Amino acid sequence: MMGLKDSDPNCSHVSPSIVLIGSRGCGKRTLAFIGALHLGKRLLIADRFFENLTGLSRIEYLQKYGERSLQQQTVRSTLTMLQENQTDCVIECGISSLGTEVQKFLAEYKKSHPVIYILREPDEIKNLLRLSEADSNRLRAEDSKHRVCANYEYYNVYDSASRSNESDMGLSYSAYHLNDAKLDFCHFMNLIVGPGMEAMSNAAWPSDVTFGSVEKRQYSYAPALRLSELSDSVFEAALLGAGLDAIRLIVDMKEEYSLDSITNHIALLRRAAQVPIVYEVLRPRDDSSETNLTTDSDYLQLLSHGIRNCAEYIMIDLNLPEATLRDFISLKTHTKIIGSHHDDSPGMNGWRSETRYEMYQRAQNLGCHLVQLTQAAVRHKDNDDLIGFTSSLSLSREVHLPLIAYNTGPLGRSSLVFNKILTPVRPAVLHDTRMEDYITAQEAIKGLFATFIFDSLKFYHIGASVSWSPYPPAMHKAAYHALGLQHSYQVFETASLETLDEIARAPEFGGASISLPFKASILASIDFKSTHVTAIGAINTLLPIRDPLEVQSGILEYQASQRNQAGPVIGWYGDNTDWLGILECVQRNLSPRNTIRSSKTTALVIGAGGAARAAVYALIQMGCRKIAIFNRTFEHAEQVAAHFNAWVDHNFGIADAITVIQSISEDWPARLQPATIIVSCIPAHGIGENRPADLTLPGNWLRSKSGGVVADLAYRPLETPLLKQIRKLRAGSSIPWNTVDGLEMLAIQAMHQFELMTGKKAPRAVMKSQVYGQ
Numbered sequence: 001m002m003g004l005k006d007s008d009p010n011c012s013h014v015s016p017s018i019v020l021i022g023s024r025g026c027g028k029r030t031l032a033f034i035g036a037l038h039l040g041k042r043l044l045i046a047d048r049f050f051e052n053l054t055g056l057s058r059i060e061y062l063q064k065y066g067e068r069s070l071q072q073q074t075v076r077s078t079l080t081m082l083q084e085n086q087t088d089c090v091i092e093c094g095i096s097s098l099g100t101e102v103q104k105f106l107a108e109y110k111k112s113h114p115v116i117y118i119l120r121e122p123d124e125i126k127n128l129l130r131l132s133e134a135d136s137n138r139l140r141a142e143d144s145k146h147r148v149c150a151n152y153e154y155y156n157v158y159d160s161a162s163r164s165n166e167s168d169m170g171l172s173y174s175a176y177h178l179n180d181a182k183l184d185f186c187h188f189m190n191l192i193v194g195p196g197m198e199a200m201s202n203a204a205w206p207s208d209v210t211f212g213s214v215e216k217r218q219y220s221y222a223p224a225l226r227l228s229e230l231s232d233s234v235f236e237a238a239l240l241g242a243g244l245d246a247i248r249l250i251v252d253m254k255e256e257y258s259l260d261s262i263t264n265h266i267a268l269l270r271r272a273a274q275v276p277i278v279y280e281v282l283r284p285r286d287d288s289s290e291t292n293l294t295t296d297s298d299y300l301q302l303l304s305h306g307i308r309n310c311a312e313y314i315m316i317d318l319n320l321p322e323a324t325l326r327d328f329i330s331l332k333t334h335t336k337i338i339g340s341h342h343d344d345s346p347g348m349n350g351w352r353s354e355t356r357y358e359m360y361q362r363a364q365n366l367g368c369h370l371v372q373l374t375q376a377a378v379r380h381k382d383n384d385d386l387i388g389f390t391s392s393l394s395l396s397r398e399v400h401l402p403l404i405a406y407n408t409g410p411l412g413r414s415s416l417v418f419n420k421i422l423t424p425v426r427p428a429v430l431h432d433t434r435m436e437d438y439i440t441a442q443e444a445i446k447g448l449f450a451t452f453i454f455d456s457l458k459f460y461h462i463g464a465s466v467s468w469s470p471y472p473p474a475m476h477k478a479a480y481h482a483l484g485l486q487h488s489y490q491v492f493e494t495a496s497l498e499t500l501d502e503i504a505r506a507p508e509f510g511g512a513s514i515s516l517p518f519k520a521s522i523l524a525s526i527d528f529k530s531t532h533v534t535a536i537g538a539i540n541t542l543l544p545i546r547d548p549l550e551v552q553s554g555i556l557e558y559q560a561s562q563r564n565q566a567g568p569v570i571g572w573y574g575d576n577t578d579w580l581g582i583l584e585c586v587q588r589n590l591s592p593r594n595t596i597r598s599s600k601t602t603a604l605v606i607g608a609g610g611a612a613r614a615a616v617y618a619l620i621q622m623g624c625r626k627i628a629i630f631n632r633t634f635e636h637a638e639q640v641a642a643h644f645n646a647w648v649d650h651n652f653g654i655a656d657a658i659t660v661i662q663s664i665s666e667d668w669p670a671r672l673q674p675a676t677i678i679v680s681c682i683p684a685h686g687i688g689e690n691r692p693a694d695l696t697l698p699g700n701w702l703r704s705k706s707g708g709v710v711a712d713l714a715y716r717p718l719e720t721p722l723l724k725q726i727r728k729l730r731a732g733s734s735i736p737w738n739t740v741d742g743l744e745m746l747a748i749q750a751m752h753q754f755e756l757m758t759g760k761k762a763p764r765a766v767m768k769s770q771v772y773g774q
Contacts, residue, residue: 015193017041017089019082019109021097022118023143025125027156030592031118031185032092037595038186039193044085046094050077071099078102082109097149098142106149114192117150119143119263124158147259153308154188155260155267156181179738182592184271191310191334214276214313215370215402215421218561218759219448220245221441222278223427228255230265243483243763244441246313248278248424251302253295259305266309275761276312278338278422279303283317296320300328307335313422315340315372318359325366336370338404338422339363343375350375351385360393364401370421372404377412386415410437417447442484445760448564449486455566458508459489459757462500462542463515466491471743472513472750475767479754482766485564487758497522504542505569511757512542513750514574519610527571532579535647536617538610540578541753545571563759575756578614581749582711583622586677589709589738594676598625602673604701605629607681608636611713615679616644616658625654626672630661631682637661668701675701676708680722683714696725707736715742747771 018035020028029045036043051057054073062070078096082105085091096102106115126136147153157180214220221244230249247269251262266277281302284295299317306314315338316328329337341359343350356373363371377383386407393399404422407415416423416439426438439447448454461472476489487510494500497518504512514522519538523529526539533539545559546567559573590596603624605615608631619627625648631637641658648657659669668674678697710726723739730737751762 014087016113017082017086017091018189018192019091019093019106019113019115020118021093021106021115021146021150022120023125023139023146024095025128026118026120026143027181028118029092031154031156031181032090034182034185034592034595035189036090037592037597038182038189039090040597042085042089044081044089044091046078046081046092046096049081050074050094053077053080075099075101079105082106086113097146103145103149110149110151114152115150116192117146117153118156119153119260120156121158121264151308152192152310153263154185155263157184157264157267157271179588179591180271182595183588184267187270188310191312194334214245217245217421218563219420219444220422221425221444222246222248222422223441224248224250224424224438225269225427226250226252227257227262227265228252230268243479243761243766244273244275244425245761246276246278246422247273248280248422249311250280250282252282253284253298253302254282262302262305263309266311277306277309278313278315279306279309279311280315280340281306296324300324303328304331307331307333311335313338313370316368317341318362318366318371322362322366329367337368338370338372339366339368340372341374342408346375346378346382348378350378350382351389356389357393360399360401360403364399368401370402370404372422374404374406374408377407377409377415380411382407383412383415387418408437413437413439414447417444417451418453442482445484446486449484454486454564455508456486456488457510457564457566458503458506459487459510460492460503460512461489461515462492462494462503462512462518464493464495464517466493466515471746471771472753474770475747475750476754478766478770479763482763483760485758485760487564497525501525504544504572507568508566509544509569510564511544513753514540514542516610523574525572526574529574530576532576532617533574536576536579536610536613537643538578538613539574539576540749541575541756543573543575543757544569545573560759563757576614577749577752577756578611579618579621580752581745581747582615582679582713583618584748584752585711585740585745586618586679586709587622589711589740590677591707591736591738593706594704594708596623596677598623600626600673601677602626602628602675603677603679604675605679605681606695607631608633608640609681611681612679613640613643615681615713616640619677619679620644620648620657624677625652625657626659627657628659628661628669628672628675630664634660634662664698668698668703674704676704676706678708678710680710680712680714680720683716694721696721702726702729705735707738709738709740711740711745713742713745715746718743743771 018041020032020035022028032043032045047058050073054061054077056064058070058074061073065073074094074096078094079102081091093102097106109115122136122140125131125139131139223244225247227249249266249269269277281299283299303314303316313336314332316325318325318339318341339362343355359373360371375382386405390403390405393403402421404419406412406419406423416425423444424438425441425444445454449456459476473489473491479485480487480489492503495517500518500522503509519540522539522542523533523537526542527545529539546562546569547559594601601624603619603626605612605619605627608629612629612631616627616629629637629641637660641660645656645658649655659672661669707730710722712720712722714720718741723741726737726739729735747768751764751767754760754762754767
């Protein structure tokens with residue numbers, strides 16, 4: 001058996017074991033490795049369990065006892081593995097999952113355990129295993145049997161880091177690379193077991209854009225995409241999620257596609273857009289009751305497929321029989337159910353009819369998480385009636401569910417502007433004639449400004465020396481234009497807190513990026529700060545507080561919902577996104593082999609200023625409990641170490657997590673593993689004696705045999721001596737070091753800052769293009 005269970009006491013929650021099944025070559029072993037490290041669970045590999053149990057490898061057993069005996073022993077070994085390890089494991093089931101006895105066992109096992117069917121592009125498997133056409137077809141037919149004994153499925157999308165000689169029989173290459181697959185599968189595992197790292201936010205101000213539920217955002221938009229359009233490869237998925245909150249994937253029952261195709265496209269959309277999926281099946285109407293029964297069965301099968309793929313939201317027709325609805329809703333795990341009712345012939349009453357209230361109540365009684373009510377608009381007054389309906393509903397004490405409500409058709413487009421939750425919008429990159437009656441997200445946001453629901457605000461980059469740094473203003477301005485936000489962003493250079501106070505108290509003040517020397521000194525002037533700021537001891541984002549009642553009560557949720565609206569500023573809220581930029585860049589560039597394990601992973605932080613504090617905090621939040629700090633001024637490094645050692649001890653009960661290295665001439669501390677994460681937080685261009693222009697690290701500080709990631713926050717020059725050193729080391733060996741430059745870090749933290757300031761998902765491709773001049 002291969003043990004990978006982490007010793008971190010915070011990972012001790014007992015949960016059902018997760019089983020991965022699928023054909024040879026689908027990548028389930030590598031994914032099991034990734035999943036086990038991510039969840040802090042024990043990894044069990046079927047072949048290794050067999051060898052432990054019998055004392056022989058499968059080949060040795062075959063040679064000694066013959067094929068029939070090998071097959072029987074393989075089944076016994078697999079069943080023993082599953083029965084004896086029912087909690088806290090990630091189990092790769094091996095080839096025995098095709099056997100009848102094991103499949104019967106799994107069909108029962110899945111009632112209490114997640115069993116994930118791993119799929120992969122058939123041609124990739126064919127090439128990987130060097131199969132003939134006949135053998136490839138035979139393997140595909142056998143593989144399809146896995147679907148009935150699994151309750152989840154995951155499509156292992158091709159990773160650009162893959163090599164042609166990658167093999168499912170080993171982890172040597174895959175575990176060092178496959179960063180896209182790592183991020184995809186870790187997210188999928190979070191959807192199965194519950195919120196993971198990406199749900200982490202303990203700020204006083206609800207970070208509902210970056211981390212929270214879509215339905216709690218001020219206004220949220222989802223481009224509506226038909227699966228048939230995606231199957232024709234006419235979309236640019238990376239742009240579909242730019243600045244949007246979710247993707248509405250529409251499966252039309254009148255069109256034909258396989259379940260494999262649905263699974264594949266959900267995976268492709270997730271990788272490209274990185275936003276939640278709202279899964280919708282269009283149910284055709286037919287007067288024949290017999291046909292309806294068949295149609296309803298097919299409809300429910302397709303809906304259930306959305307649950308199997310962990311779609312974050314699934315829309316179900318409220319006109320189905322109540323028993324059918326209750327049975328389906330009981331199937332959901334962490335998927336949120338949207339009860340939906342559409343009236344295509346509303347007549348003159350429409351939103352004033354009792355049917356609307358009855359359908360809302362029906363969804364609420366059934367246990368739906370949200371409700372969507374829509375109708376075809378037959379006159380402009382239907383939009384006024386809709387406003388009356390939502391207003392009266394909001395006054396009812398019996399109302400609990402978030403409501404999606406709008407009119408369809410050319411006369412109903414204005415209602416899309418005022419709907420707040422998951423408004424379906426027309427994708428800018430697709431030209432689907434069936435979407436002509438919808439508006440784009442940019443048009444919807446411009447409509448909010450045109451009707452004075454949103455106000456034009458002024459945002460700033462404030463510091464004593466910020467005129468030389470044009471990147472945040474350029475990024476924010478590009479994002480405003482891309483999303484239709486009518487705000488301004490300008491650099492404001494000052495050395496006085498009094499001057500800052502003048503502009504940040506103006507009614508049109510929207511927020512500010514804070515630079516030196518105010519990151520720490522302004523703390524005494526703000527009314528509320530996030531727990532991240534409390535831990536780090538510095539801010540980089542300043543937001544206005546406008547409601548005095550909320551300040552008195554300490555409740556800021558309403559304030560967060562009033563972004564993009566002007567008014568008197570009676571207080572400030574401070575947050576820090578530096579740590580988020582560091583966290584995201586490290587996570588995205590850290591290979592599966594180097595996934596953080598609290599008992600082993602070691603990181604090095606260079607510097608002892610505000611950025612270094614943010615780096616230490618980010619590493620701690622990622623689960624790293626062994627961090628070394630080096631700084632030319634030893635006393636400053638000691639102060640940072642003392643601060644965070646006390647913080648880690650208080651929050652996690654771990655002493656001496658932070659070690660200070662006194663001199664660059666010292667050997668790497670013997671008690672620490674070689675560093676696999678290095679974050680440099682000091683200037684490369686030399687300010688006083690803080691850093692020589694040619695700073696590099698001793699060779700014995702770079703002894704990690706599995707490589708890692710080196711991030712340098714400096715971007716003057718962009719290619720620092722440290723990054724040059726790492727790239728040269730990587731080129732001269734097979735050790736896979738990844739590097740992150742300062743502009744990448746700046747771009748990510750600015751995107752999170754944009755989201756805090758505006759309440760809108762940052763259009764990442766647009767903002768990054770400003771940084772790198774693309």
